[in-house]
Amino acid sequence: MTANVAQPGGQHKTDVVIIGAGPIGLFAVFELGLLDLKAHLIDILDRPGGQCTELYPEKPIYDIPGLVEVTGQGLTDKLMDQIKPFGATFHFSQMAESLEKVGDGWRITTDAGTQIEARVVVIAAGGGSFTPKKPPIPGIEGYENTSVFYAVRKMERFRDKVVVIAGGGDSALDWTLNLQPIAKKLVLVHHRDGFRAAPDSVNKMRALVAEGKMEFQVANIKALNGANGQLSSLTLNTKEKGDYQVPAEMLLPFFGLTMKLGPVANFGINLHENLIPVETEKFETTTPGLFAIGDINTYPGKLKLILSGFHEGALMAQQAFRYCKPDEKLRFQYTTSSSSLQKKLGVA
Amino acid sequence: MKLIVTDRTGNEHELTARDDWSAMEVIRDANLPLSAECGGACACATCHVYVDEAWTERLPAAQQQEIDMLDFGVAVQENSRLSCQIKMTPELEGLKVTLAPESL
Numbered sequence: 001m002t003a004n005v006a007q008p009g010g011q012h013k014t015d016v017v018i019i020g021a022g023p024i025g026l027f028a029v030f031e032l033g034l035l036d037l038k039a040h041l042i043d044i045l046d047r048p049g050g051q052c053t054e055l056y057p058e059k060p061i062y063d064i065p066g067l068v069e070v071t072g073q074g075l076t077d078k079l080m081d082q083i084k085p086f087g088a089t090f091h092f093s094q095m096a097e098s099l100e101k102v103g104d105g106w107r108i109t110t111d112a113g114t115q116i117e118a119r120v121v122v123i124a125a126g127g128g129s130f131t132p133k134k135p136p137i138p139g140i141e142g143y144e145n146t147s148v149f150y151a152v153r154k155m156e157r158f159r160d161k162v163v164v165i166a167g168g169g170d171s172a173l174d175w176t177l178n179l180q181p182i183a184k185k186l187v188l189v190h191h192r193d194g195f196r197a198a199p200d201s202v203n204k205m206r207a208l209v210a211e212g213k214m215e216f217q218v219a220n221i222k223a224l225n226g227a228n229g230q231l232s233s234l235t236l237n238t239k240e241k242g243d244y245q246v247p248a249e250m251l252l253p254f255f256g257l258t259m260k261l262g263p264v265a266n267f268g269i270n271l272h273e274n275l276i277p278v279e280t281e282k283f284e285t286t287t288p289g290l291f292a293i294g295d296i297n298t299y300p301g302k303l304k305l306i307l308s309g310f311h312e313g314a315l316m317a318q319q320a321f322r323y324c325k326p327d328e329k330l331r332f333q334y335t336t337s338s339s340s341l342q343k344k345l346g347v348a
Numbered sequence: 349m350k351l352i353v354t355d356r357t358g359n360e361h362e363l364t365a366r367d368d369w370s371a372m373e374v375i376r377d378a379n380l381p382l383s384a385e386c387g388g389a390c391a392c393a394t395c396h397v398y399v400d401e402a403w404t405e406r407l408p409a410a411q412q413q414e415i416d417m418l419d420f421g422v423a424v425q426e427n428s429r430l431s432c433q434i435k436m437t438p439e440l441e442g443l444k445v446t447l448a449p450e451s452l
Contacts, residue, residue: 056391134422136450141452192419194415195419196416197419239426256392256420258385259385
């Protein structure tokens with residue numbers, strides 16, 4: 001898979017910006033491309049596919065027309081192949097942070113400072129942005145970004161600190177192995193003596209424990225203790241031991257990702273229970289030039305199916321054309337018979 | 349058959365479950381707040397519930413995939429299960445679960 005991936009922080013102009021590079025955003029590129037509309041896609045993840053690649057890359061999907069069985073990753077790969085002729089630009093690992101009206105169109109700014117101006121904005125954000133799960137431990141928010149981190153951006157921050165890592169997946173184990181050499185002390189806390197992480201990482205962790213270089217505790221984190229955002233200890237709990245404290249200066253909880261609507265909620269769009277109401281002719285919101293397709297929209301009879309999102313993208317593209325090329329006549333054509341469409345697809 | 353669900357504010361709801369539906373589907377059908385992001389694929393751990401102690405032994409045991417996925421649950425306890433993996437059958441008449449806390 002080769003994609004045109006932009007460096008963060010740039011300034012761009014295009015016809016359509018799509019927020020979300022899941023299957024619906026990807027196929028929208030195809031429908032827009034047939035109408036000669038260029039697209040940029042923004043996604044919080046570092047690769048295309050959205051839920052398909054983040055949640056179920058290996059799981060089979062059976063309800064894509066014409067594909068008897070395809071995995072989440074397989075569908076994403078096929079869509080990337082299918083849209084290749086249209087040269088969309090991807091902005092990965094970025095969150096669309098603000099949306100402002102500029103002339104007839106829009107300017108979107110991401111949390112990495114990328115700015116994209118476009119006549120049309122399409123929100124294809126599915127269930128929202130994938131963000132780290134935050135364990136519901138009382139008061140945890142008061143320690144965030146000082147003692148509690150959900151990602152490691154700078155390893156140096158953890159040098160010579162008493163670090164507790166919570167979780168049992170690959171991130172928890174990988175960071176355990178990466179931070180153990182530089183931390184003053186490292187404790188891995190997990191609710192069971194078993195891990196979904198790769199067995200090789202688990203074996204390496206167990207070897208470090210056996211050598212006395214780190215600790216592994218089967219327990220639950222019950223409370224955080226400290227002051228002014230500085231953690232001093234954690235209260236752990238097990239059925240056998242009850243509550244007990246372990247020293248901790250840093251806590252890294254790794255419990256996977258969850259979907260949050262995020263800044264889209266502040267785009268000034270009318271929302272209904274975290275979904276964006278649209279009409280069903282163009283899948284446009286109540287704000288002209290702003291569309292919502294896929295799982296993030298709602299309308300009478302809505303079904304959250306990839307199938308439905310593809311249809312929504314096709315109808316959206318028709319109206320996007322009218323906005324982007326107001327002086328041109330929209331010509332409805334079939335890929336089977338149109339030599340001009342076949343040229344665009346690179347098959348004629 | 350009945351499925352008794354305690355929500356996160358402590359209110360108890362007596363739901364009518366249909367044979368072969370998952371507990372997650374029954375809970376969502378009743379519009380109780382359960383995100384179940386992946387839609388029942390055992391891939392997200394956001395349909396996490398606590399099973400009433402009287403029922404933990406009576407439920408069919410969790411498969412390895414569910415046990416592994418619970419590593420991505422928050423506030424997991426010994427009686428934690430993913431409700432998308434609990435299939436309602438007549439033997440589960442009166443099953444009691446509590447919605448687990450969600451990610452902040």
